[in-house]
């Protein structure tokens with residue numbers, strides 16, 4: 001078996017900063033040293049705000065109790081100025097052991113589109129000052145977001161959070177999930193955690209309420225996380241690791257009821273800790289029904305999806321599917337019939353109903369854009385055939401990290417989806433979502449996606465070839481990409497190129513660096529800058545723009561601008 005070689009030119013391009021609107025010259029690097037001082041004393045977990053509305057916002061902190069009292073009253077205040085001379089709202093909130101001493105207050109009667117400052121007080125102790133912003137009302141020129149995901153504490157320093165904290169004019173931070181990870185010190189990221197002295201607390205995999213609370217406390221004690229939260233309001237959705245890897249409505253890949261108890265109990269514990277420790281509103285319906293929307297004046301609505309715990313059907317796994325695919329007919333049957341089973345749900349009826357109302361309200365307000373905060377890749381991505389490119393030794397090496405590796409490489413020859421945990425594993429549910437958007441006349445759809453620790457720019461296309469919008473996939477705060485150069489025995493960048501070349505809807509794909517998407521939306525268009533940091537192995541880092549894309553509205557539809565002209569795919573030259 002000969003291994004196809006990628007030309008030096010293409011391999012170099014994969015690691016270079018490139019984008020439709022960026023040039024091929026070396027990116028401009030800006031050096032920073034991340035904040036290293038965390039809050040101490042009573043407010044050792046910092047302050048945060050989130051789930052903004054036009055006249056209210058959630059304020060959050062946690063107190064570290066010094067007495068044996070069961071409850072405490074924590075005062076909070078919101079001001080128009082940083083020196084708190086102009087107090088706009090104040091109140092008192094009770095906390096205690098029953099909610100792990102976390103404090104959540106809803107500041108109300110605020111004005112739309114305003115920046116506010118807030119702080120907490122317990123006796124003579126005063127918290128650090130946080131800054132937040134309400135949703136704008138009426139006519140606005142632009143909205144700007146930092147979009148991020150996958151902040152795994154042991155994998156590295158949260159320099160991406162630090163970089164986001166240095167931005168002044170964001171409307172909100174959108175965190176697309178995997179805000180915490182559930183693994184033990186021996187699990188995913190364990191080696192890096194030991195090397196960087198960032199090992200998980202508690203040391204074991206988190207299962208109980210006490211475990212999830214301790215894990216959240218560790219992440220909130222991080223100084224860069226505190227800086228980011230203190231600076232901007234958060235719009236968060238969860239992905240799987242806030243509960244457990246590859247979770248679905250009835251379980252998770254990383255949950256064994258025989259040794260870890262019932263999934264229901266674990267999910268309840270995870271969500272209780274999540275609602276205690278995150279600056280978010282709690283749903284009226286079930287705790288799993290964590291879908292919301294945020295309206296930005298006459299410009300856009302952010303629809304925040306829940307695709308894990310409410311309705312999702314169980315994922316197919318490569319190792320269980322492969323043995324059933326003996327003939328080309330088997331493959332076709334799996335691809336066209338089994339995968340397309342109508343009962344394979346992602347959003348569920350209640351959420352679809354909510355989205356329908358949300359989209360219709362947005363269209364009625366004359367908003368040109370719908371921004372969808374989404375967990376897993378929505379675009380169609382077929383696995384490229386890796387068999388001609390990967391040698392046995394590389395598979396063996398990969399199996400050390402990923403037990404599905406052999407089945408995955410074998411399956412990659414069959415023209416099936418790359419990732420059954422993504423929307424590709426639920427194509428009928430994806431069409432239901434597209435149909436709903438089309439029927440509500442909700443064009444201008446920009447989907448932002450986490451989960452893969454990889455940069456993407458994708459076209460969203462329905463089963464009949466209709467263009468539905470664009471998808472921007474963000475890299476991670478720290479988690480590693482399967483497309484980074486050193487993956488697949490040093491073939492990660494080639495794997496990215498193959499995936500890009502073989503999927504016409506994938507316009508850009510890169511596993512390099514870590515970072516966030518700096519997304520600015522105006523009436524006329526949107527610009528997505530993929531802002532990267534060059535290292536997470538220490539607090540000193542360089543920041544630069546890895547790629548940038550412009551999005552225009554054409555006949556109401558969101559489309560990448562000037563990307564064809566950039567001749568992206570022509571640059572990928574393969575020796576066969």
Ligand SMILES: [Fe+2]
Nearest residue numbers: 150178451479
């Ligand atoms: Fe992740």
